[in-house]
Amino acid sequence: MQRTLINIGPRQVAGFCLALTAFELLTYMASDVIMPAMLDVTTDLEADARHVPHAFNLYLLGGVCLQWLLGPLSDQFGRRPLLLIGSALFGVSCAAAFSTDSIEAFNLLRLLQGMGLGFVVAVSYPALQEVFCEADAVRLMALLGNVALLSPLLGPLLGILLLEWLSWREIFLLLGCTAALVWLGLLLWMPETVGVERRDGQQTPRVPFSWRLTCRRYGALLGNPRFLCASLALGLMSLPLITWIGLAPLLLVRVLEMPPLEYGLWQIPVFSAVIAGNLILDRLLQTHSLTQLIQLALWPFCLGLLFLAACALLGAGLGPVVASLSLYAVGLGMSNSAVYRLALFSSDDSKGLVSALTGMISIAVMGFGGSLIAAIGGGSRLEYFAIWAAFGGLMCLPMVYRLLQTTTSDVASPQ
Template structure:
């Protein structure tokens, strides 16, 4: 069992990890499981297929909308009540999708559902860092990320199977019901980390909430060039994967004429590769510091993106596209949790506010970048997608080159 920094029984610590994992998994499932049905959604609501990537990007943007407020509120009032409120909001908006009358309401609900992702990033991630010591926190972030990755890995396949018996409205109702069970698990198992004295004598005291002080603290973070650079790199490194999730239904189903089940099966190589990268990260954590791990991850990361560009400039096949994406995904899996940890501890401010800033910057990069790739034709041809997605990911390299060598190897002191 992982070492906890607060007095938490092993079974409750396990339940806490499982409940957070389920909530994170649900926030992704709310997108991935219905992606095979998005053509049906637009047809049912009489909307243009251009709303398919738009709805996905609105979901990402929803994850940004409240993070600036959620993180500081959790610093003041505690992680536990904020995460319970976020889970309740997510479940209610999923259930409300059953009565969606048109695409405008559907998109608005997607925005609200995406706010659940904001609670995961701004509240549950800092809570994990405050409950567990450094190595275990990074390991849990990676391993729990593997479980969350089961959503894009199995979500499209599960969604295509369920759609043979259920409508897309009933899928959302099911997500709402599972969110209710998740809320019960969080209520029973989640500890409060604010104001609790840890085993090492440290304590994260409540921080008074003031809009004036809040704006000055955010401005101070934005002046921290290292922090902003790492956050931008975090978003850009994930951009090709996010663009693939949003545009895959158009590329595979509408463009290539695959069935929804075939579309779902083609997701397996990409997200399996991310899981492989996370497992490699777990094995290497004991012998290497975080900057070294990220530098190692750049080898498969860059090789995969360069493969996409080379394949697009010759004769890109679906197999070639998948090969490049899978190589890139291994590098992403190896680096994501480590880079998040470096970003979180590149500032001495409260971890709720810092985590909220990480989420806002990185998710905004992914949402805006995904929208731009869709707008310039990334969903119309495999070659266009491969080139623009690869270039977007490679933009992270100058930022990593600039800021990664300057990150202290002991940047992640135990919380």
């Protein structure tokens, strides 16, 4: 059983973890399950196919829009009410897509749906860190990452199967109904972690919201080199994977003319590799500090991206590209939760605000980076995707190096 810092029973712990996992999975699933139908969406709404990656990137950017505000608000009013509001907003915007009649309205709803991702990052992640002890929190973050990765792993395949019986509009309605059930689970089982006395006699204090104070706190975080390096590294490290998710429908279905089922099957090696990396992280946590884990993870991470660049230069086919992405994905799975933990505890400020800015920076890097790669032709040829994705991922190395240099051993070591 996980060691909790607040006084809640085993049943509530299990219900909270289950509801939180379901909400995170649903926010990712809303993106990935619809990807096989995106060409149908653009055809039905009489829009250009270029909206396929745009809709995905808008979903990511939606996760950034409110995070700067959600973190400080949850520090004052608590994590529980904010997450309930976020899950309700997500469910309503999914259900509203059922009746949309233009690509502009569809893209706006994708932006609103993506805001649910912002609530996950800015509100639920700090709550998880405040409920559980450090080692358990890192493990649970990695396990949540595994569950979230079931979405891009199984989401396209599930979307293909659902399209046999449902239209893309009905899929969104189904997502909205499922979100209502998740909201009920959060209402029943999510504990409040702000202003509650913990078993160690301490508590996460409520921080009154002030525009001036919030801007000053954000400014102080942006002046923190360790925080900035960790947040930028999080975004750049995930950029190749995010770009693959956004451009795979164009590259595989449109350019390589694969049937949707084959497109879904080609996702399995990449996301299985990320899950494998997370499982390796869980095994190594007992014997390695977080900085040591990141250093180990850089080997498969960098080798995978260098092989990906070589695939582009040599004109290799889809198999070598996916194999290179999979090797990179192992390193990403090993390092992502550890880098997030270092970002969150790089400052003594409230974790709601720190998590919000971490999510804003990392998701903005992924969203703008993915849009840029799509704009310069990453979805037109496999070679273009490979070279730009490899270049974007390797750009994280200076930030990771600086992070490892400035992280003290007492912060990095698991307790």
